[in-house]
Amino acid sequence: MQGSELDVAKNIKTLELLKTELLNSLGGLFKNIFTGNTGGILHFLALLIVFSFLTAKRLGINFGQLELQIFDELKTIQEGNDGQLDEEDIKAFKSYLEMKR
DSSP states (O other): OOHHHHHHHHHHHHHHHHHHHHHHHHHHHHHHHHHTOHHHHHHHHHHHHHHHHHHHHHTTOOHHHHHHHHHHHHHHHHHHOOSSSOHHHHHHHHHHHHHHO
């Protein structure tokens, strides 16, 4: 294999691994929600965020772009919220993100 073919193969393999890790983390999260294991819930939520950021990087999206998109999505959720989501939770997260800017 040539250099670029190796890079593509490595990229595909890494994306498959990240996809698997995302799915495993989601499954772990649901299992720990079911059992009420707060430590496990925190662990798997953190892994979902980490693997999401790593997936974005592998797809050519830098971390700053992803954070900006998260902020934009949060604004969209806030504007379209029909009362199903807790408005105070949305405001608190938005404030947290604004504070980091």
